[in-house]
Amino acid sequence: MRNPLNQSVVEIKPSGIRKFFDIVSEMKDAISLGVGEPDFPTPWHVREEGIYSLEKGRTHYTSNAGLAELKEEISRFLKRRYRLEYDPCHEIMVTVGGSEAIDLAVRAMVCPGEEVIIPQPSYVSYEPCVVLAQGVPVFIPLKAENDFRLTEEELRAAITEKTKMLVLPFPNNPTGAIMTREDLAKIARVCVEKDIVVVSDEIYSELTYDYDHVSIAELPGMKERTVVINGFSKGHAMTGWRLGYACSSVPIIEQMLKIHQYAIMCAPTTSQYAAVEAMRNGDADVQMMRESYNKRRRLVLHELRDMGLECFEPYGAFYVFPCIKSLGMSSEEFANRLLQEEKVAIVPGTAFGDSGEGYMRISYAYSVENLKKALERVRRFVERHRQAAQD
């Protein structure tokens, strides 16, 4: 038989998370701080709406772009929360999670050989999506000294004549970094000047602390060159429903919709009905969850600093990103040894790009009891190895 495989797919590296997952799965009774999803179940009134829709027999396709009433609710939500104005009929489409929207945006806009700037550490799917679209990923290693924000200088230095797109992943997984309006304004100016399109992955937009989230699409000249990606997974605790959305100008959405139409048809109908309820009556749930995460964020940050790990204050998502360089081991070594010695699973920063070396992603989407138990073990580990590193 001849080789049945596409070489460019074969060459894509399996994700670092996957590798670590396999190791963790071998370990019985490990406790984890490695999960990238809320610990809350979807609020009951939202789940109930999904159940009702099934009872009523709403088990058919929806239109390709999604239920009209859901798109209207999304449009209202974006306006009330982020001052974004999108026409629900033509500028919003519902996707299977934010992940699909990322893939669509890249495929709809990137031509073979064009460069896509990806700041790292960041979510694992940007690079493979670009590669599959035959684009060329160009990485910007974000720096701890900038609190892992993207700066104008870094962006300018990465731009070439082939640059087509910037992926803007804030609030950021894995660092928890956010971009303020001032930070974004500088980036927006460069994008307009250099005629670059932006894929702004704002899936954690509802989970920011002390600062309100700002979308780059709101800034002058940006709406027509930005695809805003968001969804229900994180803020509304709906990961398993697989529901996200993309918003942009009509010419871009039209092409993304074409791919979606042929590859997916439409997002799951039950999920869409549930999401309508989440948009209409879910603000208080999100508020409650945000406040709960914020308490844990402060606790985890305090504990990590207290055990002597350098750690910038993250204002978004549900991750803390401590530096472990003082222990004289690599991120991967830290992860493996912590798992072996103390049975705690934490994802190494390198799973999110080479520039994550020296850092660990700690998720605080766990009960306070669980966090305290796990952090006590981390403290024991850190103190033991700091001693060893000094001797």
Add this chain to the structure above:
Amino acid sequence: MSLRMQILEAIDQNARFSTKELAIMLGQDEAAVAEEIIKMEEEKVICGYTTLIDWDKTELSQVIAMIEVKVTPQRGQGFDKIAERIYQFEEVDAVYLMSGSFDLTVMLRGKSLKSVAQFVSDKLSPLESVLSTATHFVLKKYKEHGVTLVNDNKDERMLVTP
């Protein structure tokens, strides 16, 4: 939100946080948190710290009853006087004044059906202002104080996800 409300919301479901932990989680000064808690204890905003126990999982057998009581309010004292005569009994766990077709809800903990029945016939019903009672026994507790008692909410997430 005031510091007071922040503290109350945080400890409503968990009284075991230390003052230091509370201060860290709320992003507040530890001394200020400690002071506010003492103040609330003095003002009886915080009336006590109890433990949520699922007695069904222990060797203790007990019966919980909810008694609907109709009473005649007394001149000048409304329902308070009769409520007091009822809540003084040790067996009584809680007493609420209700709107609707009866006046007081009396929650009772007893060793057996018999002891509850005895309480109602010997102590509650003979009270002068009590017109009638209807006793309901609790068969199963599903949820109490916001906590589900029936199933252990296991974390079903995968151990590591992106």
